[in-house]
Amino acid sequence: MLAYTYIKKGRFELLDKPKPQLKNAKDAIVRVTLGSICTSDLHIKHGSVPRAVPGITVGHEMVGVVEEVGTGVTTVKPGDRVTVNVETFCGECFFCRHGYVNNCTDPEGGWALGCRIDGGQAEYVRVPFADQGLNRIPDAVSDEQALFVGDVLATGFWAARISEITEEDTVLIIGAGPTGICTLLCTMLKRPKRIIVCEKSPERVRFVREHYPEVLVTGPELCKEFVLAHSEHGGADIVMEVAGADNTFRLAWECARPNAIVTVVALYDSPQILPLPDMYGKNLTFKTGGVDGCDCAEILRLIEAGKIDTTPLITHRFPLSEIEEAYRIFENKSDGVIKVAIG
């Protein structure tokens, strides 16, 4: 089968590999019907994910059809259409039982797919802990509608959940890339009084204005003044930092009102400074981390009910045989790309 493979720093290649086999009783083999490319794939390509193993098949955003399951799998069966979770988790350890599945202590737990074990930019993928990692897609939901459930949309849902948003709040979201827009969609479900999106790319600003006209949009230079002018208490009640750019961490807490929650969703390339003297007396609460992708069933129900629609994010489509070109466009952010669908 065709499998897009991490060769070494700076190089991925489409190779012919054997089809994966079941290894454990809790595994499933999924035939990938649609996949995508995530910024984390680029981090692997650029060598900034040290635990990524050369030779592995990359890709951790995908949907497919179950081909085969191990004897210990109970929630899905061959023929089921499923979403695949970016995280593999045992469901039994201390962290899993508390919903902190990103911190699963099993050796195969956490972000393994397309990083430490073969992923889904391929025709087939082996998914460990299939009972936890696969969710059945309702018949009324298409592959494209479900494509981001296990990764970027799970991240946006998690970010909105931990940010404790109320209907009184002015929420600032910094960054309108794919994860930023998923965070926006999940924030909208909480019906805050006002949402402000800060984004520097004119194409992405246009995208937000076109699809979500009720949202206020500003650029990073004028963001602080804009938030002050559009909030009642000297800043945003909730700030979600999804950009991960050079100055956006500072921008996030600067735009927050006293006693605000600042949720850091972004993954930075370099350490960030937390200048406590500058924020003394502001009494901020910071929440940080990697997604706990444990709400996929609920997200699928919301999609089925028409409450979340991520299909406008799919701006480009390619067959697996042309994945090289898909990467070129995604990596260079050319042609107004937000997400690509591969399949």
Ligand SMILES: [Zn+2]
């Ligand atoms: Zn990802």
Ligand SMILES: [Zn+2]
């Ligand atoms: Zn666990």
